[in-house]
Amino acid sequence: MTRMGLTTERVTRAGAELADELGFDQVTPSVVARHFGVQVASLYSHVRNAQDLRVRVALLALEEMADRAAAALAGRAGRDALVALGTTYRDYAREHPGRYTAAQLRLDHATALASAGPRHAAMTRAILRGYQLTEPDQTHAVRLIGSVFHGYITQELGGSYDHSQPGPQESWERILDALDVLLRHWPHEGQP
Amino acid sequence: MTRMGLTTERVTRAGAELADELGFDQVTPSVVARHFGVQVASLYSHVRNAQDLRVRVALLALEEMADRAAAALAGRAGRDALVALGTTYRDYAREHPGRYTAAQLRLDHATALASAGPRHAAMTRAILRGYQLTEPDQTHAVRLIGSVFHGYITQELGGSYDHSQPGPQESWERILDALDVLLRHWPHEGQP
DNA sequence: GTCACTTCCTAAATGCGTTAGGCATATGCA
DNA sequence: TGCATATGCCTAACGCATTTAGGAAGTGAC
Numbered sequence: 001m002t003r004m005g006l007t008t009e010r011v012t013r014a015g016a017e018l019a020d021e022l023g024f025d026q027v028t029p030s031v032v033a034r035h036f037g038v039q040v041a042s043l044y045s046h047v048r049n050a051q052d053l054r055v056r057v058a059l060l061a062l063e064e065m066a067d068r069a070a071a072a073l074a075g076r077a078g079r080d081a082l083v084a085l086g087t088t089y090r091d092y093a094r095e096h097p098g099r100y101t102a103a104q105l106r107l108d109h110a111t112a113l114a115s116a117g118p119r120h121a122a123m124t125r126a127i128l129r130g131y132q133l134t135e136p137d138q139t140h141a142v143r144l145i146g147s148v149f150h151g152y153i154t155q156e157l158g159g160s161y162d163h164s165q166p167g168p169q170e171s172w173e174r175i176l177d178a179l180d181v182l183l184r185h186w187p188h189e190g191q192p
Numbered sequence: 193m194t195r196m197g198l199t200t201e202r203v204t205r206a207g208a209e210l211a212d213e214l215g216f217d218q219v220t221p222s223v224v225a226r227h228f229g230v231q232v233a234s235l236y237s238h239v240r241n242a243q244d245l246r247v248r249v250a251l252l253a254l255e256e257m258a259d260r261a262a263a264a265l266a267g268r269a270g271r272d273a274l275v276a277l278g279t280t281y282r283d284y285a286r287e288h289p290g291r292y293t294a295a296q297l298r299l300d301h302a303t304a305l306a307s308a309g310p311r312h313a314a315m316t317r318a319i320l321r322g323y324q325l326t327e328p329d330q331t332h333a334v335r336l337i338g339s340v341f342h343g344y345i346t347q348e349l350g351g352s353y354d355h356s357q358p359g360p361q362e363s364w365e366r367i368l369d370a371l372d373v374l375l376r377h378w379p380h381e382g383q384p
Numbered sequence: 385g386t387c388a389c390t391t392c393c394t395a396a397a398t399g400c401g402t403t404a405g406g407c408a409t410a411t412g413c414a
Numbered sequence: 415t416g417c418a419t420a421t422g423c424c425t426a427a428c429g430c431a432t433t434t435a436g437g438a439a440g441t442g443a444c
Contacts, residue, residue, distance in 0.1 A: 003440065041432095050431090050432065
């Protein structure tokens, strides 16, 4: 009987593909084993357990998204950068819904620190260099941007915009416009 | 042997409580059965299967949130209404994290229509009556508000703000301020 | 070719979801 | 009050998933 040539990396990649096809919560040892035509127990040489498998898929997704985001951000600033970052995440989520979901998995503190998570945080902060914002407001703005991106993408992915007009692309563009305006005219403690 | 007096409603309520304690994905027939000190099979008289149980918890959460939101919105308009609605959702999520998660469960079209989902949509739309927005922009704004609320709450619940300053309450207030300003000065097709 | 290593296997324990069918308890009717 | 009926909860059993232990067979270095 010929070997399948499994490695931790191949198992993880398969997990990511299956997440996109079947949904992240369907990513289990048994599904991955079937995908390779292999006995379930064989996976446990490459992955500690089901949770470990899911965490690895999450880390892969975080890395992929960070790489794409970094490439998209290169040479851009201000509104361009904002649109580039948001659209990178959104496109990634539409291409790879399972991986995007995986990237939201709660990681323990140590794993989170070693992940691409901090790169994402840094990139959102970097965008704000194009806008004049000083410290407490900068953090508030980072959180707003993250909320809008993640909120919109989650709702779109979840089908919230499926049965209504106008299409999600149009709203996305107008929301980015609005966000840009807001960041350029960020209200100070007492708003106008 | 004395009876437990199970009903579909009691099972659903227990599911909701267990969701808050253990996480929504831990809400299964076996956990609920243990909670009542009852055999697993006994649940199947009250609930069709595991998915049905989860859907019922989701519907309960949607109703509870809609009721709270309606109460909070009564007699308020404009910025007050915006803050009241957002804070209702946020407080509910902090009090009942499992139920809030449940409320995000994807429902099939018919179930969604019969749920409290449409009430939530109507309430967000109602808030915009306090702002001067006409039709395509109104929908964009509804989606933005939903994205910010859900995005922020999800990230806060997921612990994204746990290890950084300033606290989530401060950011929340400033983000609501910013959102209010944005809705009052919504940029038209060509932004300033 | 042999040795060591690794990959993949079989076997088995445990637990969950689900269905089928049975006993016993609470409730409605005389 | 006594009985019939509906139903609340049970036991039993099946299939499938996760996980561990230990064994067999490919693979590569010498």
